[in-house]
Amino acid sequence: MADTLIASQEKHRLIASDRVEGTKVYNREGDKLGSIKNFMVGKVSGQAEYAVIEFGGILGIGNDYYPIPWDMLTYEEDKGGYVVGLTKEQLEKAPRHSSAFPEYDHNYGRTVFDYYGMAYPYPFI
Template sequence: MSSTMGTGPVGEVEVGADAIEASRVNGTAVYNTEGDHLGHIYDVVIGKRDGRVKYAIMSFGGFLGIGEEYHPLPWEVLKYDERQGGYVVGITIDQLQSAPRYGADARPDWATSDYGRRVNDYYGVAY
């Protein structure tokens, strides 16, 4: 093990500035470039074959989990801002209102490429 990685007193891995455990990403705040708090990371979607993070699922709206909507954001559109302690995405609240999303009682069909393509097209990211 290198000197920059090790385990903490309860087995937590100390990671470098450019790596983080998925469990720590969940719950991280998401802001837009104007500084508005949009929501938080609810989950991440990982490619089965290449192991790369494809999307961050952002929870938006609602109160105490009621009425929340989930917005898949292509991982490439998120930039981590240490100053804010969260991710920043270049989208306004109005643009987010018409972005691809789903409710708590629905799940997107990740098995087809149509859904991912629609999300990526909305955010201007190559699929």
């Protein structure tokens, strides 16, 4: 019985990456901002560092991609998506890229984290 309880709790604790991709992202007011295109994971740490939100364009054409620090997202079951404390205007002004990925190096990371007023987690690199 205890094993069944643990198994039922654990199946909701983790999610496969392909199930995160495409998940809708909302602001706190309930407006849809976009959806998660993918997320960036540290090769060594295994930790998700950024969610890349697909936003703008029409029917997937002309979309831009906005990396936001993963810790800014909160999953809300009732919405079936992630919630972030941003407005559309804030997201529109945020660091972004088109289909060509930028170098996710430390300079770019600092730019992204600075925009959101967060301390870059790798200050000495």
